[in-house]
Amino acid sequence: MAPKLKQVIVIRKDLKMRRGKEVAQGAHASMKVVLENLENPLVQEWLDEAFTKVCVSVDSEEELFSIYDEAKTSGIIAAIITDSGLTEFAGVPTVTCAAIGPDWSDKIDLVTGHLKLR
């Protein structure tokens, strides 16, 4: 059975991050949305459930921003992460990933449903 509420973590595949770097960046994004929206009833309901998280990928910064913007336009809470570049990316601040939701699966699928599972 598909989860009713979920959060989708969207990772930039083109950056070819180390696996552990992706885990850390994805956790940043996931946490940022939640901490910014702790009073949101959907967030509370999601946390009370199985707080389902799904991870997908995009191929560019442009595509990541496009997904993020579409989510916000659709009224879905979302966060985008810019890594400082202090330890990777040759010192250049780099947009690495985003988290979309939590929100209703059907609503999120309209924005991220076409993206490849990571």
Add this chain to the structure above:
Amino acid sequence: MAPKLKQVIVIRKDLKMRRGKEVAQGAHASMKVVLENLENPLVQEWLDEAFTKVCVSVDSEEELFSIYDEAKTSGIIAAIITDSGLTEFAGVPTVTCAAIGPDWSDKIDLVTGHLKLR
């Protein structure tokens, strides 16, 4: 400069999870510690800083529990994640990862400093 406060996400490498599955599980662990300890001054200070996260690996469930137990014994906040197995792991609930801290880097390094960067 090494961060003063950090959180270490410890992933079971032996499970050979998909990359995206690791991202989702790591985000679960990271978030669980934070939500369970929102009133902890160290957590607040970490969130106000760069909320540094580092991801390392272990080779077994036994090793993961050993790290987790050592962290708790050392007075470091920590969380361990058991995946329901509903979509992976052939339906068997499976312990996938843990998050250690946030806490002072020096203190966490005594527990996780020997583990391989993921």
